[in-house]
Amino acid sequence: MSKAKPVIMHVIHALSTGGLENGLVNIINRMPAEDFDQHIVCLTRADDFAARVTNPSVSVHELHKREGHDFRLYWRFWRLLGQLRPDIIHTRNFGTLEMQLLGLRRWRAGRVHGEHGRDMFDLDGRHKGYNRFRRFMGRFIHRYIAVSQDLQRWLSDTVGIPRSKVTQIYNGVDQSRFRPVDDKERAGFPPAFARPGVLLVGTVGRLAAVKSQDTLIRAFAALCEQRSRQPEQLGLIVVGDGPQREMLEALSRELGVADRCWFAGDRSDVGALLCQLDVFVLPSLNEGISNTILEAMACGLPVIATRVGGNPELVEDGRSGFLIDVGDGTALTRRLAELLDDRELRLEMGRVARQKIEDRFNWGNTVREYTAVYEALIEVQRQASTGRGPADAR
Numbered sequence: 008m009s010k011a012k013p014v015i016m017h018v019i020h021a022l023s024t025g026g027l028e029n030g031l032v033n034i035i036n037r038m039p040a041e042d043f044d045q046h047i048v049c050l051t052r053a054d055d056f057a058a059r060v061t062n063p064s065v066s067v068h069e070l071h072k073r074e075g076h077d078f079r080l081y082w083r084f085w086r087l088l089g090q091l092r093p094d095i096i097h098t099r100n101f102g103t104l105e106m107q108l109l110g111l112r113r114w115r116a117g118r119v120h121g122e123h124g125r126d127m128f129d130l131d132g133r134h135k136g137y138n139r140f141r142r143f144m145g146r147f148i149h150r151y152i153a154v155s156q157d158l159q160r161w162l163s164d165t166v167g168i169p170r171s172k173v174t175q176i177y178n179g180v181d182q183s184r185f186r187p188v189d190d191k192e193r194a195g196f197p198p199a200f201a202r203p204g205v206l207l208v209g210t211v212g213r214l215a216a217v218k219s220q221d222t223l224i225r226a227f228a229a230l231c232e233q234r235s236r237q238p239e240q241l242g243l244i245v246v247g248d249g250p251q252r253e254m255l256e257a258l259s260r261e262l263g264v265a266d267r268c269w270f271a272g273d274r275s276d277v278g279a280l281l282c283q284l285d286v287f288v289l290p291s292l293n294e295g296i297s298n299t300i301l302e303a304m305a306c307g308l309p310v311i312a313t314r315v316g317g318n319p320e321l322v323e324d325g326r327s328g329f330l331i332d333v334g335d336g337t338a339l340t341r342r343l344a345e346l347l348d349d350r351e352l353r354l355e356m357g358r359v360a361r362q363k364i365e366d367r368f369n370w371g372n373t374v375r376e377y378t379a380v381y382e383a384l385i386e387v388q389r390q391a392s393t394g395r396g397p398a399d400a401r
Contacts, residue, residue, distance in 0.1 A: 117384025
């Protein structure tokens, strides 16, 4: 008996707070439950972030990978393949790519690999050993999905994946949840940040080295020093958690701005916080496509971001915000001062940013594009099962 619905296996390292995971959850929650039977396979584990999965067709599986080479992981994944019998195996980022070799057990399944950005161990994507393995795996992957044009070019030009195999799909934004507000009420904010007239700078992201929040804290401290007569009129909000939180809090104390910095931790109300900011900053060392930039733009905020990865595809320098070089705290301080001193400039850049989101970035488009990739590969599988070879359209 044939299965009632195609089975999609989404393979990720862990289901916890992060841009990749946020994008995955937004996509699968919006895919009709009647169309696909979906499974999130975490090579390590899932934490409270898994509660954001609301689609009833989705199950979460934890394989509890240990540090280093855990050969038991391969057996657990092999066994799960036999249980789920997926029609699509969709791995994401380098850490899951090798699982596609085991996926050959389901040799008729469509094999999809997504590239969402690079981490500290290979920021520029030029590690020879990693790229040799990526090229080798290109023999088995039917379709690559890149979340930015920058990653699309890298896959083709640097890694050597045929352009015909690479599809670029942007993430979307929930424009009803992330939207501008007329009044800065700031209910629930610490008192020092809720007073009338306080200008708030903010960032959202995992507190990890690749996000370089220390650059922002140093630039903010320099700005407070420049405005030493009224430093209380400035505030910095850092939303997120991660391994560098303790270091960043210590840095704020060392620079004398701890009373002006609010480390808000992981939040489920990011939209409510973003819309109360005046300027959004993302000082990352690298990005695929930033969900938090998209969300800030949807809230009508001007954005200052580093000129890396997919950021220039989102932020129009001088129109919806400013682009700066990685680690350039002086430029960041200067651009912050420029925006905070000019309310009309902030409003105009925020208007341009919101318009770009309305014109191009919504989850409906994203889900349709992912669904089209899956359905095309499932159709090839169907044709192969009725006599045409699996290589006909792959």
